Amino acid sequence: MSQAIERARTYLKPLKKLPTVWCGGCGLGVVLSSLTRVMAEMGLDKNKTATISGIGCTGRLPTYIDTNTLHTTHGRALGFATGVKLANPELTVITAMGDGDSVAIGGNHFIHACRRNIDITAIIVNNCIYGMTGGQYSPTTPHGKRGTTAPYGNVEYEFDIVSLAAGAGATFVARTTVYHVRELDKLLERAIRHRGFSVVEVVSNCYTSYGRLNKFSGPVDMFKWMKESAVTVKQAGEMSPEELEGKFIRGIHVEKDQPEFIDVYDKLAQDLTKGPSTVNQKLRATIEGYEQLGDKLKAGIG
Amino acid sequence: MSGNNERSIWVMQGNEACSVGAVAAGINFFAGYPITPSSEVAEFMARHLPLIGGRFIQMEDEIASMAAIIGASLAGARSMTATSGPGFSLMQENLGLACLAEIPCVIVNVQRAGPSTGLPTQPAQGDVMQTRWGTHGDHAIIALAPATVLECIELTACCVSLSEQFRTPVVLLLDEVIGHMRESVAIPAPGSYKVRSRPLPSDDEEDYRPFCGGQSDVPPMAHFGGPHRFHVTGLTHDERGFPTMVPEEVDKKIRGIVDKIELKADDLAMNDETMTDDCEVLLFAYGSSARVAKASVGILRERGVKAGLLRVKTIWPFSGKRLKELAPQLRSIIVPEMNLGQLVTEVERAVAGVVPVRHLGRVDGHLFEPDQITDFVLEEMAS
Numbered sequence: 059m060s061q062a063i064e065r066a067r068t069y070l071k072p073l074k075k076l077p078t079v080w081c082g083g084c085g086l087g088v089v090l091s092s093l094t095r096v097m098a099e100m101g102l103d104k105n106k107t108a109t110i111s112g113i114g115c116t117g118r119l120p121t122y123i124d125t126n127t128l129h130t131t132h133g134r135a136l137g138f139a140t141g142v143k144l145a146n147p148e149l150t151v152i153t154a155m156g157d158g159d160s161v162a163i164g165g166n167h168f169i170h171a172c173r174r175n176i177d178i179t180a181i182i183v184n185n186c187i188y189g190m191t192g193g194q195y196s197p198t199t200p201h202g203k204r205g206t207t208a209p210y211g212n213v214e215y216e217f218d219i220v221s222l223a224a225g226a227g228a229t230f231v232a233r234t235t236v237y238h239v240r241e242l243d244k245l246l247e248r249a250i251r252h253r254g255f256s257v258v259e260v261v262s263n264c265y266t267s268y269g270r271l272n273k274f275s276g277p278v279d280m281f282k283w284m285k286e287s288a289v290t291v292k293q294a295g296e297m298s299p300e301e302l303e304g305k306f307i308r309g310i311h312v313e314k315d316q317p318e319f320i321d322v323y324d325k326l327a328q329d330l331t332k333g334p335s336t337v338n339q340k341l342r343a344t345i346e347g348y349e350q351l352g353d354k355l356k357a358g359i360g
Numbered sequence: 361m362s363g364n365n366e367r368s369i370w371v372m373q374g375n376e377a378c379s380v381g382a383v384a385a386g387i388n389f390f391a392g393y394p395i396t397p398s399s400e401v402a403e404f405m406a407r408h409l410p411l412i413g414g415r416f417i418q419m420e421d422e423i424a425s426m427a428a429i430i431g432a433s434l435a436g437a438r439s440m441t442a443t444s445g446p447g448f449s450l451m452q453e454n455l456g457l458a459c460l461a462e463i464p465c466v467i468v469n470v471q472r473a474g475p476s477t478g479l480p481t482q483p484a485q486g487d488v489m490q491t492r493w494g495t496h497g498d499h500a501i502i503a504l505a506p507a508t509v510l511e512c513i514e515l516t517a518c519c520v521s522l523s524e525q526f527r528t529p530v531v532l533l534l535d536e537v538i539g540h541m542r543e544s545v546a547i548p549a550p551g552s553y554k555v556r557s558r559p560l561p562s563d564d565e566e567d568y569r570p571f572c573g574g575q576s577d578v579p580p581m582a583h584f585g586g587p588h589r590f591h592v593t594g595l596t597h598d599e600r601g602f603p604t605m606v607p608e609e610v611d612k613k614i615r616g617i618v619d620k621i622e623l624k625a626d627d628l629a630m631n632d633e634t635m636t637d638d639c640e641v642l643l644f645a646y647g648s649s650a651r652v653a654k655a656s657v658g659i660l661r662e663r664g665v666k667a668g669l670l671r672v673k674t675i676w677p678f679s680g681k682r683l684k685e686l687a688p689q690l691r692s693i694i695v696p697e698m699n700l701g702q703l704v705t706e707v708e709r710a711v712a713g714v715v716p717v718r719h720l721g722r723v724d725g726h727l728f729e730p731d732q733i734t735d736f737v738l739e740e741m742a743s
Contacts, residue, residue, distance in 0.1 A: 071591070074602060108435075108584050121591060121602070126584040128434065129593035130427065131453050137424035141431025141439070144415045145389055146585045149435065167427075170420040320415075327410035341407070348380065348408060351547070354368055355384035358548030359517040359555060 065098035066091065071124045079118050083277025085236035085262030089154070089183055090119055092239060096246045097125070107150045110139045112164060115190045115264070116156035116183040133164030136171040139178050147320045150250065151177070157184040157198040161217050165197070172226035175254045176319040181246065182219055182257065185264035193267030204271040223257040224312045230256035231312035235284040236263065238308060245310070254318045261288070261306060368547040374512045374539045375442075378468055378532065379404035381513035382440055385520035385555045387466070388414035389437035391428035393421055393447060396480045397536045398470040401442035422447035426454035429465045433458075434592060436583035438520060442468035445478060445487060448494070455529055456495030457594040459617060462572060462581070464523035464558055466516070468532045470539040473698075473725045482725030483536035485647055485698040491531050492676050498614050500621035502628065503531040503676040505646045509543035514553065515673060521555040522628070526621060527578050533675055535698065537648035537727055563587045569599040572616035622677050629679035632671040635661065639668025640691045641737055644683070644707055646672050648727055649696050656733040667737060675703065680710025687714045692740055696720040696733050 070076075080086045097107070107125035111117040113132035120127035126149075130138045135153045143151045160168050160182045171178065187205055188194040195205030195212050198219065202211045223231045230252040232245045242260060249256035263269060263280035274280050291309035294302060330337065337345070372380070379401050390405035392398075402418065409416040414437075419425040422443055429439035443451065448469045458465055471487045473479035487494075491503045502522050504515045516532055523530040561568050561580035568588045572579055579599070582588035595603040596610050604610060621628075632650075634657050636642065641660070645653040650671040660667035670682060683693070693715050695704040704719040711717060720736045722728055 073600065074591075105587065105589050106585055110431075121593070124589070126589045127591045128431070128584075129591070129595065131457055131594055134423060134427045134454060137419065137427025137454075138431035138434075140417065140419070140424070141389070141391060141428035141433075141437075142435045142584055143431075144391075144417060144428070145432035145435035145437035145439070146583075149585050166420050167424050170424070323410065323415060327413070330410055345407065345411065348404075349411075351370060351380055352383060352412075354547045355380055355513065357550035359381065359384045359513070359553045360551075 062095065062098070066095040069094035069097045069104070069124050070122055074122055076122070078122060080115060081266045083263070083265045084115070085185065085260075086115055086119060086183060088236040088239060088242070089181065089260055089262065090122060092242045092246060093152075093181070094123060096243055096250065097123075100247060100250065102150055106148060107152070108139070108142050109152050109154065110135050110142065111154045112159040114156040114159050114188065116154050117159060119154045133159055133162070134167060135159065136164065136167040136178070136180065140171065140176055143176055143178055144320065147177070152179045152181065152250065154181045154183065156189070157182065157186065157219070158188045158196040161219060161222065162197045169222070169226040172223050172228035172255055172257070174319045175227065175229055175316055177253055177255070179249045179252070179256045179258070182259045183262045184219060184259055185262040185268060187264050187268035189264040189267045193271055205268075206271070219257070219259045220307070220311050228257045228312060229254035229314050229316045230310075232257070232310045233259040233261065233306065234308045235261040235288050237281050237284040238288065241308065248310070252313070254316055369544055370547065371542055371544050372509060373400065373542050374506070374509050374534060375400035375470065376404060377509045377512035377545060378442075378516045378534065378539075379408070381516035382466070382520065383408060383412065384513070385517035386438045387440045387520060388412070389429065389432040389439040390414070390416045390441065391419050391425045391432070391439070392441045392443065393419055393425050395422075395444045395447045397472055397539050398442040398444045398468060400539075401468055422450040423454065426451040426467070430454060430458050430463050433463050433465045434584050436585065438524070440466040440468065442470065444470050444472045444480070445474045446476070448487060448490065452490075452494040456497060456499060458529040459495065459499040459501065460594060460596070461592050462527040462579075462617065463529070463592075464527050465529050466519045466523055466532065467529060468516070468534065471533060471535040473723065479725040481536065483648060483698060483727060484723065484725070485535055485649065485702070486723070487533065488675060488697075488699065488702040491533060498618060500528070500618045501531060501676050502526065502528060502621060503533050504630070504673055505533040505675050506538055506673065507647055507650045507671060509538075509541060510545045511673065512538065513545065514548065517553055517555055524558040525556045525578070527558060527581055528617075528621060533647065535647050561588060571597060571599050571601055572613060572620065573599040577616070578620055625677035625679040626681045628674050628677060629681060630673035631682055632673065634669040634671070636668035636670060636686060638666055640666040640689065641668070641741065642686060642690050642693045643667060643669045643733070643737070644672070644693055644695045645669065645697070646675060646703065649698055652728040652730055653696055653733055655730040656737065659730055659734045660737055665737065665741065678703070678706040678710075680706070683707060683710040687711050690715045693717045694720060694733070694737055694740060696722070696728055696736075698722050698727070
């Protein structure tokens with residue numbers, strides 16, 4: 059066993075028994091191994107890291123990781139993560155969500171997290187289907203593809219998660235697939251190091267629920283599909299819209315510097331406490347009133 | 361808000377009092393979403409928390425607000441949100457997670473008339489049963505209801521303390537009248553109330569088990585970023601936090617989170633009694649309805665009716681102890697509530713037919729008037 063694998067293994071919970079809950083051939087194992095590898099290579103302090111998820115197959119991912127882990131309600135991982143990060147900004151906060159979790163039931167939380175630019179990494183494992191519940195179509199199921207609730211083909215049109223994140227203001231947005239493992243490692247590390255809200259969409263395969271309904275012959279066939287359908291940002295720049303039909307573009311789509319939410323908040327708090335002249339007089343009088351009251355109250359209630 | 365610093369008498373609004381009480385009790389994180397009639401709490405927190413090293417965030421909805429206060433509490437903060445009916449409905453799912461995962465936090469619900477959008481600026485007491493049973497599955501909840509502005513300070517602090525002590529979400533049930541009412545308040549004397557902190561594991565504890573192992577215990581709570589790392593889930597879990605479907609473990613967990621609160625119902629009961637020593641007719645009330653009921657007791661006494669008032673500050677867990685003690689001397693119990701019959705069902709259960717219990721409901725968006733309660737009592741006495 060290589061040292062890198064051994065190091066990555068130390069980021070798996072010793073008490074949680076393998077195998078995972080995931081089906082054979084599922085791409086989530088690739089994401090788990092990539093994430094633990096990256097954590098190990100970065101030397102993340104396990105006690106100072108929180109891995110947070112919602113519900114679904116991807117929701118089970120943190121259960122295996124030996125950091126602080128929080129498995130929340132469906133769609134709400136980012137709300138919980140926002141609270142964790144605000145209460146203890148020294149924590150590295152990573153969320154893992156599926157496509158239904160992040161952009162259907164959690165879509166509102168997702169766009170607002172992008173807008174706020176809080177220092178959280180969102181890994182979105184997009185397998186184009188609700189896997190855990192048995193194959194219902196999701197907001198990323200391509201138009202025309204089948205799900206158990208789209209038995210004649212999907213009538214709706216799919217979200218492009220990268221465009222959604224970029225449009226909502228995320229300051230780091232990237233996409234790759236579970237086939238492109240080295241790129242996945244690289245992008246996850248870049249995203250975790252990025253100071254601000256970072257999104258990595260990982261196109262994955264759910265053979266059990268999506269593949270079988272959509273004429274893939276097996277998990278390997280789905281890896282081939284990912285290999286052939288993914289083009290780099292550079293390649294895409296030289297392709298016509300017709301050539302890009304059915305392809306997805308991998309690599310870094312957005313990477314920009316923008317002040318991070320807590321940095322801005324704390325700077326403001328510092329200015330307020332050190333420079334009261336910046337506050338208008340009326341507000342200052344109100345605040346001083348409360349401060350006097352607060353001191354008395356603290357003596358009574360402490 | 362205005363005050364005389366020398367005499368320690370302040371005039372303030374219920375929502376303001378709730379906010380200052382929260383901060384005095386150590387609340388240092390607030391996440392919320394604007395909603396009438398609770399928004400003054402969020403406004404206070406937005407102004408105040410950055411000045412004292414805390415943090416405020418306005419989330420995109422009440423679902424996220426509830427999620428954020430749970431997350432913040434797990435990372436070591438004392439956290440709170442404030443809302444009203446529609447927002448409280450949205451918080452129910454995550455509130456259940458806080459019950460199951462034993463995470464302290466405080467939810468202020470300034471009740472307005474419902475259902476649905478209802479009457480946003482009018483009072484009601486229609487969320488009493490939702491507070492108890494709003495989230496799915498068996499669980500327990502602690503809820504307190506102030507009737508004065510001073511109690512908004514005291515009981516908010518008490519909510520913080522109880523949430524920490526029992527590692528559970530605690531609801532402060534205000535109503536629009538109490539939330540928006542202004543009263544003079546005498547600041548509690550130094551040392552009059554002690555806010556507890558969550559039980560902590562020792563830093564070097566080996567084999568730390570973060571969750572309830574039954575026997576109604578409240579296990580020590582580490583926080584994310586401290587020396588113990590652990591797993592938290594909304595799935596039913598064992599003492600270490602890992603999902604379990606073993607019947608004995610599941611049973612122990614659910615009974616544990618219920619028993620740690622329900623078995624303490626009598627200890628947690630906070631009542632305020634008016635002329636109950638010799639009363640034959642007992643008014644049972646809480647919140648703003650109890651203020652009116654107290655006036656009715658005075659009127660009834662003037663008319664020679666031996667009336668008394670039992671005002672409960674602790675709504676949940678419900679304690680029937682005092683009702684059972686008083687029952688033998690009573691001819692009837694009258695329960696005025698701004699709903700069509702919620703806490704009255706608990707009163708009926710407590711006295712179990714020993715005394716007739718009658719409900720007086722009001723759902724037109726207005727507070728009772730003393731004459732309405734008085735007349736109802738007189739009619740009951742006559743019949």
